[in-house]
Amino acid sequence: MPKRTLDRLPLRWTLLDKLEAIARFLWPARLRGATGWLFITPALLLVGVLLIGLGYMIEYSLHELDLSTYRLKDAYTLDNYVFLVEQPVYLRVLLRTLLAATLVTAMTLFLAFPYAYLMVRTPSSALRKFLLVSLFLPFFIGQVVRAYGWLIILGKEGIINTVLLKMGLPALDLIYNYGAVVFGLVQYMLPFAVLLIVPAITAIGEDIELAAESLGANWLRAFWHVVLPMARPGLVGAGVVVFTLSMTDFAMPEILGGGTTDFIASAIYDSFFQLSNSGLGAALSIVLVTLGSILVAIVFRLTGAGTLSIRQ
Amino acid sequence: MSTAANMVEIRNVSRAFGQSVAVDNANLTLQRGDFLTIVGPSGCGKTTLLRMIAGFDEPSRGEILINGQNVASVPAYQRSIGMVFQKLALFPHMTAFENVAFPLRMRRFNPALIPELVDRYLSLVKLDHLAARRPHQLSGGQQQRVAIARALSFSPDLLLLDEPLSALDKKLREEMQLEFRRIQQELGVTTINVTHDQREALVMSDHMIVMDEGVVQQSNTPREIYNRPGNRFVAGFLGVTSMFKGRVSAIQDGLLSVDMGGVTMTARGNDALFSIGDAIDCAVRAEQITLLEEGAQARENTVTGLVRQRIFEGDRMVYEVRVEDMNDSSLYVFDHNPGKHGEHDVDTTVRLGWNAESFYAFPVVK
Numbered sequence: 030m031p032k033r034t035l036d037r038l039p040l041r042w043t044l045l046d047k048l049e050a051i052a053r054f055l056w057p058a059r060l061r062g063a064t065g066w067l068f069i070t071p072a073l074l075l076v077g078v079l080l081i082g083l084g085y086m087i088e089y090s091l092h093e094l095d096l097s098t099y100r101l102k103d104a105y106t107l108d109n110y111v112f113l114v115e116q117p118v119y120l121r122v123l124l125r126t127l128l129a130a131t132l133v134t135a136m137t138l139f140l141a142f143p144y145a146y147l148m149v150r151t152p153s154s155a156l157r158k159f160l161l162v163s164l165f166l167p168f169f170i171g172q173v174v175r176a177y178g179w180l181i182i183l184g185k186e187g188i189i190n191t192v193l194l195k196m197g198l199p200a201l202d203l204i205y206n207y208g209a210v211v212f213g214l215v216q217y218m219l220p221f222a223v224l225l226i227v228p229a230i231t232a233i234g235e236d237i238e239l240a241a242e243s244l245g246a247n248w249l250r251a252f253w254h255v256v257l258p259m260a261r262p263g264l265v266g267a268g269v270v271v272f273t274l275s276m277t278d279f280a281m282p283e284i285l286g287g288g289t290t291d292f293i294a295s296a297i298y299d300s301f302f303q304l305s306n307s308g309l310g311a312a313l314s315i316v317l318v319t320l321g322s323i324l325v326a327i328v329f330r331l332t333g334a335g336t337l338s339i340r341q
Numbered sequence: 342m343s344t345a346a347n348m349v350e351i352r353n354v355s356r357a358f359g360q361s362v363a364v365d366n367a368n369l370t371l372q373r374g375d376f377l378t379i380v381g382p383s384g385c386g387k388t389t390l391l392r393m394i395a396g397f398d399e400p401s402r403g404e405i406l407i408n409g410q411n412v413a414s415v416p417a418y419q420r421s422i423g424m425v426f427q428k429l430a431l432f433p434h435m436t437a438f439e440n441v442a443f444p445l446r447m448r449r450f451n452p453a454l455i456p457e458l459v460d461r462y463l464s465l466v467k468l469d470h471l472a473a474r475r476p477h478q479l480s481g482g483q484q485q486r487v488a489i490a491r492a493l494s495f496s497p498d499l500l501l502l503d504e505p506l507s508a509l510d511k512k513l514r515e516e517m518q519l520e521f522r523r524i525q526q527e528l529g530v531t532t533i534n535v536t537h538d539q540r541e542a543l544v545m546s547d548h549m550i551v552m553d554e555g556v557v558q559q560s561n562t563p564r565e566i567y568n569r570p571g572n573r574f575v576a577g578f579l580g581v582t583s584m585f586k587g588r589v590s591a592i593q594d595g596l597l598s599v600d601m602g603g604v605t606m607t608a609r610g611n612d613a614l615f616s617i618g619d620a621i622d623c624a625v626r627a628e629q630i631t632l633l634e635e636g637a638q639a640r641e642n643t644v645t646g647l648v649r650q651r652i653f654e655g656d657r658m659v660y661e662v663r664v665e666d667m668n669d670s671s672l673y674v675f676d677h678n679p680g681k682h683g684e685h686d687v688d689t690t691v692r693l694g695w696n697a698e699s700f701y702a703f704p705v706v707k
């Protein structure tokens with residue numbers, strides 16, 4: 030019979046044992062309850078830095094710009110916020126942003142749901158792979174490159190207009206407008222939404238749908254009464270992510286809007302880097318963060334946090 | 342509503358998935374009010390057959406008649422079939438009440454009548470007091486009851502059960518078997534139950550079908566199938582069965598003389614299937630074998646063997662005995678009253694006997 034233990038352990042085992050001994054020395058068993066904290070500390074630090082930044086932003090937003098020195102005055106004031114309220118252009122930008130984010134969210138969910146459903150339910154593994162690859166491909170391209178890609182296709186001298194002119198038809202204004210920005214954002218958000226909806230649909234057993242059918246529901250009713258309510262966590266999670274990403278987006282309105290369709294992010298950028306008014310920019314940022322947080326809180330309040338929550 | 346004599350009729354139905362045949366030329370008829378159980382090992386095609394009856398899948402060949410009507414072109418949601426699934430498939434976002442009301446709403450029952458109907462079926466399964474609970478707030482057995490109430494509330498022509506009890510522990514399962522049987526008899530609903538549990542099949546059904554590898558092996562009453570297994574598979578599948586190889590040495594009036602290696606035994610079998618010199622399989626159930634005491638009278642088939650293993654099962658003792666005279670095969674025998682004549686130790690010799698009537702001969706399957 031072979032001996033139970035080896036005289037010489039493989040090198041890898043010896044090294045691992047040494048490492049474990051060091052770890053035991055540095056982190057005695059007494060501290061085991063705190064191990065979880067040890068691992069989330071880096072993430073907490075990152076979030077903490079963000080919070081510090083936010084604190085500075087609040088501080089900046091409370092000082093007015095001194096036009097003679099182009100520095101912020103020392104006195105505390107709400108003038109920046111008053112300015113935002115008094116200038117109708119900011120309200121317009123804000124409403125435009127919110128409306129666009131709402132439209133983008135609705136359209137993205139509408140398109141993403143069938144995509145995710147098909148990806149989960151198709152019996153053909155070839156189709157599933159195709160859908161998955163098509164989903165991830167845009168991720169590798171990046172937002173800015175993609176937006177420029179749309180310029181090449183939709184622009185004044187882009188592919189579509191070239192074809193139209195060749196056919197003797199008038200050229201169309203396909204870019205530098207609201208529609209183009211919304212379109213670009215939907216296209217950008219689709220993969221995020223699909224990825225967030227897929228687990229929700231996977232969690233609905235196929236038997237559930239068959240049960241609904243055998244109980245007398247045609248597919249439309251089964252979808253409405255069973256699939257949709259059961260997929261709600263996924264839809265809520267995807268909706269919140271898409272809405273917040275759209276509301277804070279910068280590149281799409283910049284590139285596809287061409288200055289006609291500025292979002293809040295553009296206004297913030299302009300305040301900081303065109304007007305050099307960091308107080309105003311900070312105030313706008315705070316408005317954006319507050320508004321976004323309130324909207325997300327309302328949604329969570331009404332529907333639960335969906336896929337993003339730990340417990341339901 | 343038509344009143345065809347047969348509630349379900351399956352004619353030459355096959356279903357192939359690519360090269361593999363899940364159901365192979367199945368035939369069955371089921372009368373109104375009958376309880377049929379289809380039993381067979383996992384993967385033998387039971388679910389596939391049920392799915393075709395329910396309308397989730399179509400036969401590759403053959404036809405299915407429900408209530409005298411060919412249902413080939415009737416989608417699942419228009420068939421009058423209640424189904425209880427292996428994983429129950431309750432709607433988690435609905436209460437027990439809403440689950441049971443679902444088919445009534447979908448089938449456009451008069452909304453004024455729905456609460457009363459739901460109450461009646463929840464009472465039938467003794468769950469009326471838990472109507473407001475969601476499925477995850479109910480125990481496994483209670484979820485079963487919701488599933489069955491939901492499948493029955495719209496008075497379907499046919500109830501299909503796809504191993505809904507398989508996930509329960511033994512005690513609860515046996516309780517629910519009797520419960521299902523009670524409900525089925527109370528309502529008189531025609532039922533097809535599918536299971537891999539032979540005991541469930543024997544206990545619950547009026548009729549029984551044994552399937553293996555997509556093929557219906559035997560179809561009859563549970564008693565008849567248990568006592569007269571039609572082939573080697575059925576004999577081996579039901580009960581605790583010991584199998585032996587042998588060779589036919591004489592045939593007379595349904596009785597075969599079989600050379601088992603060292604001894605010649607008598608077995609029963611259909612004359613027409615055998616001729617002298619054939620290699621055959623012989624089967625005997627453990628409860629048909631008697632441990633013969635010193636001086637007890639020999640049976641038609643008597644051998645001595647060596648105890649290899651003794652297993653205490655509470656209500657009985659099971660012995661595994663090796664018999665040298667039967668090509669060194671092992672057989673299992675029960676002793677239901679071990680206190681009476683003492684236990685046999687491992688490696689001691691015992692004498693065993695059984696009658697020709699309980700020794701089934703089958704042609705060897707190639």
Ligand SMILES: Nc1ncnc2c1ncn2[C@@H]1O[C@H](COP(=O)(O)OP(=O)(O)O)[C@@H](O)[C@H]1O
Binds near residue numbers: 362381382388
């Ligand atoms: N959709 C399918 N595609 C391919 N093969 C299948 C499919 N459904 C069932 N089968 C095969 O058919 C056979 C019978 O399956 P099933 O009816 O589920 O068996 P059971 O319910 O008796 O356990 C199995 O071999 C299974 O692998």
Ligand SMILES: [Mg+2]
Binds near residue numbers: 384387388504
């Ligand atoms: Mg099955």
